[in-house]
Amino acid sequence: MKFITLSISGLLFLNSAAFAAQPSGPIRIGVIQPLTGSVAYNGQAYVRGARLAVAQRNASGGIGGRQVELQIEDGQCQPANSVNAAEKLIQRNKVPVLAGAFCSSATAAVMAVAEKYKIPLLSGVSSKADLTEKGMKYFFRSAETDRLMAKTFSKILAGDLKLKTVAYIGVNDDWGRGGVEDFEKYLNELGVKSVMKEYFDHGTTDYYTLLTKLRALNPDGVFVAAETQDGSILVKQLKEFGIETKVFGVGSWATSDFIGLTGEASEGIYAAVPYVSNMKGDRNEAFVENYQKQYKQLPGKYDASGYNSMNILMQAIERAGSDQPEKIRDALYKTDYEAPNGHFRFTEKGEGYGFDTVLVQIQGGKTNVITQAQTDKP
Known part of the structure; x- marks a missing residue:
């Protein structure tokens, strides 16, 4: 699979030696999205964007020579279902990081699970403003409020x-x-x-x-x-x-x-x-072209959200030189990601900023x- 390369400033390319002490299997990222129910259109779009980002990363060698593997669960935008999905991904699948859970009420419920297990959780969609005001130490948001x-x-x-x-x-x-x-x-x-x-x-x-x-x-x-x-x-x-x-x-x-x-x-x-496919910029043009080649349609805000979330997480894992949750959490605070829709950074509360909205x-x-x-x- 061939992709147009996106130029990403601030990306730290660590050599495989940084992961020498880590397991040799794939690096797993847990994803909780609504794949069924009334919000399924949007959750499926997020997953398409996420899969594209991971495919591009794996095609270029993965992270420290290890491939990235998505572990995806259907939270249906329901708090209870999303919590069950998080427990499964953490306890059974042993993921070191989570992305989800779309609806703000579902994400709020998963935040407590992530905090309990000390697992970083990144939401690329949930936009209720007070989510980053709850004092959580493992929650990050790469979405507009x-x-x-x-x-x-x-x-x-x-x-x-x-x-x-x-x-x-x-x-x-x-x-x-x-x-x-x-x-x-x-x-x-x-x-x-x-x-x-x-x-x-x-x-x-x-x-x-x-x-x-x-x-x-x-x-x-x-x-x-x-x-x-x-x-x-x-x-x-x-x-x-x-x-x-x-x-x-x-x-x-x-x-x-x-x-x-x-x-x-x-x-x-x-x-x-936060995103439309006709936003100006070389990075967006490359993203749109790659997305269209893969899925034969234009990306929307949720496709871009999944794509950005995975790139943010994979860059954090690379910076950490490890797939240990606390090291990934610390590396997320140092995010400096050039996206199709602008430049992402995080505050000390895990709130994303710097990207464009339209x-x-x-x-x-x-x-x-x-x-x-x-x-x-x-």
Whole structure:
């Protein structure tokens, strides 16, 4: 398998002697993602990106001469299932590091397991702002927070969409509620009035009652926090109701899966996301080309998240010169990773920063970048 080489500054190429005292088998990385259920589209995209990163690394010799092997479990975005997956990966599969678990509520549950066993856990997706405020010593996040997105893009949204009133709709979990709260806070500070706040369960297929209320209120805009399956059904039903309210939000809005499922119903939607395939830059062009060769489609935010997460972890293992969990944890704090969407580093709390985020509008089935901003150190 041949890949275009990405130029990564700060990458430390250790020779195989650094791993001489380590086992000769593969280096295992545990991955917990929703592979079934209403968020499966997104979890599977993460895994595709992760597998591409590992394939590239293994094709170039692995880490210290050892191949990298993903151990993947289905957490279904459910806290209990994700905890069971973490216990299995740590106890049975003996992984020294974990990546997951997508939904913020599931990740919060796995954080306690990682802390108990002193195993580093990297989330490339979970965006509830307070996850890095819990005092955990083994948790890292290479993802945007909804608070960051709200702070960065609320003023542009309020001005461009001429918002005076907004309705808020979110999935009924930690991430959905957190996204609604963060955007409502910043838009309220700009003088935008809240007229509705409603939540739905994962896997909902009938939004009739919610949309009837929305149509009666007729707000200037509606903010939605939803992933691919739930969001696509909601948006299509919104259009079927003849509701012309401007739609914006966070989640999977700018992914090819979402656009493909919604078709014309996605036209005009604004999305605040950390990645789209048409972001500028040589590293992204190389990533998109490699991804398309492998999967015959364009990558989205979750594909990029899996790709970035694995590269961050593999570089940390290489810097550590070991697959011992504490050494990997210490090496993660020294992350200096050049990604398709910017430059990743971590704070002392494990919060990622330095990478780019974008506000896009879907036009003609494609993402049009309205503005791009680098994330500052918190």
